[in-house]
Amino acid sequence: MTVLENIIASKQIEVERLLQVSIPFHAAKQPIPFKDTIANSSEVQIISEIKRASPSKGDIRTEINPVAQAKQYEACGAAAISVLTDTTFFKGSMEDLQAVAEAVRIPVLCKDFIIHPIQIDHAKAAGASIVLLIVAALSKQQLHDLYHYAINKGLEVICEVHQVTELEVLLELNPEIIGINNRNLKTFEVDLQTTAKLAALIPHRDTLIISESGFRTRSDAILARDAGAEVLLIGETLMRATNVSKAFNELKVAKERSTKHAR
Numbered sequence: 001m002t003v004l005e006n007i008i009a010s011k012q013i014e015v016e017r018l019l020q021v022s023i024p025f026h027a028a029k030q031p032i033p034f035k036d037t038i039a040n041s042s043e044v045q046i047i048s049e050i051k052r053a054s055p056s057k058g059d060i061r062t063e064i065n066p067v068a069q070a071k072q073y074e075a076c077g078a079a080a081i082s083v084l085t086d087t088t089f090f091k092g093s094m095e096d097l098q099a100v101a102e103a104v105r106i107p108v109l110c111k112d113f114i115i116h117p118i119q120i121d122h123a124k125a126a127g128a129s130i131v132l133l134i135v136a137a138l139s140k141q142q143l144h145d146l147y148h149y150a151i152n153k154g155l156e157v158i159c160e161v162h163q164v165t166e167l168e169v170l171l172e173l174n175p176e177i178i179g180i181n182n183r184n185l186k187t188f189e190v191d192l193q194t195t196a197k198l199a200a201l202i203p204h205r206d207t208l209i210i211s212e213s214g215f216r217t218r219s220d221a222i223l224a225r226d227a228g229a230e231v232l233l234i235g236e237t238l239m240r241a242t243n244v245s246k247a248f249n250e251l252k253v254a255k256e257r258s259t260k261h262a263r
């Protein structure tokens, strides 16, 4: 069994449980726009992640105060905050997301392995503005159904791909936002070239491309920018940083790139 298969099996049990209980959250705020705020910026934007632990890295910072960390991200100029809400594998929770969403004025992404609409209901009720759908974790039908379910709830959706075959399935949906994960969720291998490889196959100029995972240095950020990413999703490097704003600014690059790379 791959890690992804393992996680999905645990999500199936979690969904059974969620279907038995009433939703414990009632977000006061409406979703906050994300994609439309990116277009006018002159810099590559950053989605900063609250990630206490992961199956690939083990404990990162389990004791973190997610609200204090998120407020630092917001002060740095993050475009959005991603909160890992899976407990079993990432030591996060929907309570983390709810606390963060209440404390910041920027959109919050529910970072989880969504396989059922009930998870989208919980994410929205906890205050998420964006949800993630991982193409590798879903059938084509599930992907279509969950995508439209979330959009109809007024949420924005980041559809995540890692392989060409996943991208081909996804493009039929004509999604507004595509997340290219540089990390293979089945092997945990990270290859920053994944973004360039897949971005070159995305035909619509107005599709927002987010490059996800593995960013440590400024040259990593430049590589993704030159491949066509307008947003970077960064977790571990910011979680481990002793000086968050210094680490953030290191990874913040101008949008401008040489014309030979332009899509």
Ligand SMILES: O=P(O)(O)OC[C@@H](O)[C@@H](O)c1c[nH]c2ccccc12
Pocket (backbone or CB within 6 Å): 049, 051, 111, 112, 134, 160, 181, 212, 213, 214, 215, 233, 234, 235, 236, 237
């Ligand atoms: O910590 P990193 O390498 O900066 O990665 C962040 C983010 O991209 C990663 O957490 C992630 C991307 N897609 C996911 C899907 C599920 C869980 C986690 C992820």
